[in-house]
Amino acid sequence: MSDTQTKSSASTETMGFQAEVGRLLDIVAHSLYSEREIFLRELISNSADACDRLRYSAIASPDLTNGDVDFAIDITVDAASRTLTIADNGSGMGRDELIGNLGTIARSGSSAFVSELSGDSKKDVNLIGQFGVGFYSAFMVAEKVVVNSRKAGEEESWRWISSGQGSFDIEPGERETRGTAITLHMREDAGEFLEEDRLRHIVKTYSNHIPFPIRLTVAGEQKEGDDEAKLPEQEQLNDASALWTKPKSQVTEEQHKEFYHHVSHAFDDPWLTLHFKAEGMIEYGGLLYVPGSRPFDLFHPERVSKLKLYVKRVFISDECDDLIPSYLRFLRGVVDSEDLPLNVSREMLQNNPVLTKIRAGLTKRVLSELGTKAEKEPEEYAKFWENFGIVLKEGIYETTADRDQLLKLARFESTTQDGLVSLADYIARMKEGQEHIYYITGDSKEAAARSPQLEGFAAKGIEVLFMTDPVDEFWIPAVHEYEGKQLKSVTRGGADLGNIKAAPDAEDKKDEAKKEESADLEKLVAAVKEALGNAVADVRSSDRLTTSAVCLVADDNGMDMHLERLLQQHKQLQQASPRILELNPSHALVTALAKQAESGADLSDAAHLLLDQARIIEGETLPDPAAFAQRMADVMAKSFG
Numbered sequence: 001m002s003d004t005q006t007k008s009s010a011s012t013e014t015m016g017f018q019a020e021v022g023r024l025l026d027i028v029a030h031s032l033y034s035e036r037e038i039f040l041r042e043l044i045s046n047s048a049d050a051c052d053r054l055r056y057s058a059i060a061s062p063d064l065t066n067g068d069v070d071f072a073i074d075i076t077v078d079a080a081s082r083t084l085t086i087a088d089n090g091s092g093m094g095r096d097e098l099i100g101n102l103g104t105i106a107r108s109g110s111s112a113f114v115s116e117l118s119g120d121s122k123k124d125v126n127l128i129g130q131f132g133v134g135f136y137s138a139f140m141v142a143e144k145v146v147v148n149s150r151k152a153g154e155e156e157s158w159r160w161i162s163s164g165q166g167s168f169d170i171e172p173g174e175r176e177t178r179g180t181a182i183t184l185h186m187r188e189d190a191g192e193f194l195e196e197d198r199l200r201h202i203v204k205t206y207s208n209h210i211p212f213p214i215r216l217t218v219a220g221e222q223k224e225g226d227d228e229a230k231l232p233e234q235e236q237l238n239d240a241s242a243l244w245t246k247p248k249s250q251v252t253e254e255q256h257k258e259f260y261h262h263v264s265h266a267f268d269d270p271w272l273t274l275h276f277k278a279e280g281m282i283e284y285g286g287l288l289y290v291p292g293s294r295p296f297d298l299f300h301p302e303r304v305s306k307l308k309l310y311v312k313r314v315f316i317s318d319e320c321d322d323l324i325p326s327y328l329r330f331l332r333g334v335v336d337s338e339d340l341p342l343n344v345s346r347e348m349l350q351n352n353p354v355l356t357k358i359r360a361g362l363t364k365r366v367l368s369e370l371g372t373k374a375e376k377e378p379e380e381y382a383k384f385w386e387n388f389g390i391v392l393k394e395g396i397y398e399t400t401a402d403r404d405q406l407l408k409l410a411r412f413e414s415t416t417q418d419g420l421v422s423l424a425d426y427i428a429r430m431k432e433g434q435e436h437i438y439y440i441t442g443d444s445k446e447a448a449a450r451s452p453q454l455e456g457f458a459a460k461g462i463e464v465l466f467m468t469d470p471v472d473e474f475w476i477p478a479v480h481e482y483e484g485k486q487l488k489s490v491t492r493g494g495a496d497l498g499n500i501k502a503a504p505d506a507e508d509k510k511d512e513a514k515k516e517e518s519a520d521l522e523k524l525v526a527a528v529k530e531a532l533g534n535a536v537a538d539v540r541s542s543d544r545l546t547t548s549a550v551c552l553v554a555d556d557n558g559m560d561m562h563l564e565r566l567l568q569q570h571k572q573l574q575q576a577s578p579r580i581l582e583l584n585p586s587h588a589l590v591t592a593l594a595k596q597a598e599s600g601a602d603l604s605d606a607a608h609l610l611l612d613q614a615r616i617i618e619g620e621t622l623p624d625p626a627a628f629a630q631r632m633a634d635v636m637a638k639s640f641g
């Protein structure tokens with residue numbers, strides 16, 4: 001740790017929080033969180049995870065539980081001392097774990113998340129909402145937090161104390177049993193969380209289906225004059241059953257929401273719930289949720305699954321990469337297998353044949369359910385696609401097995417339709433004589449829509465799909481075609497527009513003009529080609545332009561221009577390859593230049609200006625802006641001078 005460290009007494013050490021934690025705590029404590037009560041859900045969730053972890057470790061090392069396998073979470077409220085304690089008999093934490101887990105943000109990518117926090121509390125609360133602050137949410141309601149913990153299998157226990165302001169103390173404790181007790185000294189304004197009814201309600205609402213009993217004890221209830229010391233009564237607040245084992249019909253939407261919040265550590269609601277049981281060669285069941293919004297770590301480079309794997313109701317791992325393909329990593333939930341051995345180690349899970357079958361089954365189930373949604377509720381499906389389409393497209397690129405199904409699920413924006421369209425929709429609307437599925441790539445729909453290469457397509461009413469996710473550049477070349485129709489970029493190769501019949505309502509005035517002018521272009525093309533030399537791959541007359549004078553296109557075999565630009569931006573490519581410069585034979589400038597070419601005039605400056613103009617429309621930087629400015633000035637001087 002890089003934290004400052006000072007010894008304040010013989011046995012107590014004071015340590016500084018990691019800078020990111022400091023910032024997080026500041027926001028947590030000072031922003032008015034609309035749902036402060038979720039602190040309890042977070043702490044109970046952590047306790048349940050700790051019980052799950054120990055139960056799993058005890059399969060290999062039974063000594064760790066010392067025979068005590070009745071895992072439970074105890075909430076004790078003491079109104080007199082204004083404290084609330086959440087205790088569990090789970091894995092517990094040793095000294096180093098207390099320091100590491102409760103003083104830093106260890107989760108991968110989380111520090112990056114915290115650095116995104118803007119300091120604007122409204123925005124930050126939203127971000128934190130997606131992220132989940134876990135343990136640190138205790139400081140929304142507590143002015144001081146004391147954590148007593150003893151790691152299973154160890155004799156020592158440790159106490160962690162903090163008021164959430166820059167530092168925490170750590171000292172030896174005196175906990176006699178394994179597990180963790182977190183005592184919250186409630187803030188003045190958080191008295192409601194010391195009320196029994198409120199606590200009951202919160203646990204029921206947020207943690208009913210934690211599969212361990214959650215019990216409430218009210219301390220200090222003994223009345224004066226009572227002779228016998230009565231043990232305070234314990235009341236179990238939750239159902240404590242594994243939700244996924246219940247019959248589908250008995251689980252309400254509210255219960256799903258609650259469970260989703262628990263397993264995903266997220267605050268949104270599930271967009272889709274899949275509650276299933278597979279019986280046959282391999283038996284497994286579970287609950288899968290598609291989140292209603294993008295999880296904050298969706299684009300982390302590890303691209304790992306977050307599903308929790310259980311074997312016969314015992315938690316095994318939530319880092320089981322082989323459980324679902326990484327293009328479904330947005331799924332949250334639980335998969336419970338009857339066939340894997342209980343003592344399965346995390347290493348054994350790699351390339352495990354049972355897991356491979358489960359993975360195939362889950363994938364099929366999810367894709368088919370998405371297909372149904374796409375067909376029956378296209379508007380709802382559009383919301384899903386907004387969030388996760390970009391991730392599914394990774395699957396189109398990565399897997400050949402699921403490719404067809406994923407292509408059916410894929411949706412795109414298009415030049416002629418509102419909303420999202422499928423490839424099948426597109427094919428159904430293709431014009432007479434049209435053989436290809438046309439698309440245009442770009443950084444955004446707006447930028448791509450301004451491309452001159454679209455003009456001829458628009459004039460004929462031919463639909464063009466927008467491909468604006470970077471991943472599009474990868475899956476399209478891998479796929480090539482859909483239902484026998486080639487996917488073709490409008491910025492690449494010939495446009496083949498001549499063979500396609502215009503829509504009856506489209507204005508196809510262009511053909512007429514072209515016939516008149518095309519003969520004259522030959523000399524112009526030759527002159528421009530000569531002037532530009534190696535700066536272009538070719539110069540030719542265009543049938544894809546109607547209003548712009550010029551545009552650039554890539555060779556049919558060349559790389560897509562947008563991809564080249566992306567690669568250059570990321571320094572993956574030194575130099576873009578020369579493009580084909582297309583001239584619009586019906587544009588006034590081009591026809592005027594063609595006349596000049598006929599009379600043998602020097603068109604070198606004009607040729608360079610045309611090329612630079614085409615580059616500017618593409619959003620490219622000019623290789624020689626000074627030369628461009630000079631030529632432009634010369635031309636303007638001639639016409640205005």
Ligand SMILES: Nc1ncnc2c1ncn2[C@@H]1O[C@H](COP(=O)(O)OP(=O)(O)OP(=O)(O)O)[C@@H](O)[C@H]1O
Pocket residue numbers: 042046047050088090091092093101102107131132133134135136180265
């Ligand atoms: N009751 C507990 N028993 C054992 N370990 C715990 C307990 N509470 C927290 N921890 C440890 O502290 C870590 C940090 O907890 P924290 O709640 O901040 O994050 P998290 O649970 O990993 O993720 P999230 O923020 O999504 O809840 C946990 O991962 C766990 O290792």
